[in-house]
Amino acid sequence: MSTISKSSALFLLPVLLAAGSAQAGVLDLGIGGANLYSLGNFSASGSDVEGAVLVAGNLSASNYAINGKNKDAYGGYSLVVGGNLNYSSGSIKHGQYYIGGAKTTSNVGFNSSTASSTLPLSFAATANQVKQTSGALSHVAATASSSVQYGGMTLTGSGSGVEVFNISGASLASVNHFNFGSQLSKHETLIFNISGKDAIGFNQNGVGLDGFKDYNVLFNFYEATHLNLQNVGVYGSLLAPLATVTGGGGQINGNVIVGNWASNIQVNASRFFQPTQLGGFASAVPEPESYAMLLAGLGLIGFMARRKARARSGA
Structure with a gap:
């Protein structure tokens, strides 16, 4: 030989x-159009997710609504739970729902939603893919910069159309407003790689995030194991596959990918992250x-x- x-x-x-x-690889969250995906468990009350929900583990909810905006995942699913479902006083609307374990419900309206015996995805493969995406994204070189002064963070781009910022969780939590500086144009993609295992999240005393409405935004908390969101309005998608998310009040407008969901913050089916070509990014699927x-x-x-x-x- x-x-x-x-x-x-x-x-x-x-x-x-x-x-x-x-x-360049294509940066795509790869969760089948779901509004919220939890790699572990889901626990919430008194709120809602406007689109489809995927939960690899157990789901426990009360006074809660799912998929009111009819944003199905994987071609027609409103809810997919790999483990047990414990649900009271709420609604699951539109599409099909799949429950892998025991199902316990009371006063739950299955409005135009029907049971399915088919699991539309592999939770193990999807979890591996989103973790790889988060990790690979964290190694992409920054194309843009940020600076903090007088409680505000100024963002400065490079004019590339897809801007990558590397910032710390501590910096993010310290500011109460953002300034969109030079070389940034509306409708561009803004990617934030946010370091820190215990990233508190956004300023809990009220932070101005309205400026992000004009952009395609992804906040990648690639190291965080705990993320607290309290009374904030987030315009952009969250990628935090290792984190347990807590807190309540306010809303997230975008896709949400977390390790565990233990929050009552509202999740809206708007401003989903749009896949984009990104130089230096090795996509999970060649x-x-x-x-x-x-x-x-x-x-x-x-x-x-x-x-x-x-x-x-x-x-």
């Missing part, structure tokens, strides 16, 4: 790596072009190995 030398392998390594790094480059690299390895073997045999 022919072999390839270490020097040749090192020469070809960039060819193989190019399959995953040379091109694109067809990446496969083609990988196969080309493997073919080149085989060709060089065969040529070396012929040279040794004198052919």
Whole structure:
């Protein structure tokens, strides 16, 4: 059997790596159009999620409404629960619902929603994918900058159309308003990679977030294990796959992906994150072009190995 030398392998390594790094990846949250996805459990009362809800573990809710805006996930599901459902005094509207474990309900209206025996996704695979997305996104180089002064954070872009900011959870929690500076245009994509395992979230004394209404926004709390949201109005999607989210009051307008949901804040089915091309981002699922480059690299390895073997045999 022919072999390839270490020097040749090192020469070809960039060819193989190019399959995953040379091109921009598509940043897509990959949760089938759901409004809220919990990788663990869900517990809430006295509020609602306007779109579809996915819960890998158990769901416990009272005086709660789901999918009032008829924003189904995975082609027609309003609610998917991998574990047990304990639900009182509420409603599940439109689409189908799937319950993997025991179902206990009282005074729950299943308005135009019907039971399904088919699980529309793999919770394990989806959890792995969103964690990979959050982690990979955190390594994308910043294209924009931020500065804090007099209680406000000024955001300065690069004019690239997709801006990446790297900020700390402490900085985010310290400000009460945002200034949108130069080189930022409305309808651009703004991505915030927010560091800190115990990121408190947004300023709990009232923070002005209305300016984000004009942008496609994703807040990536890639390290946070606890995220508290209290009386805030968030315009943008939250990606916090390791975090237990607590708090109440206010609203989130966008997609929400969390480790566990233990909050009464309202989640609205608006301003969902729009998939976008992002330079330096390695998407969790390789694109067809990446496969083609990988196969080309493997073919080149085989060709060089065969040529070396012929040279040794004198052919």
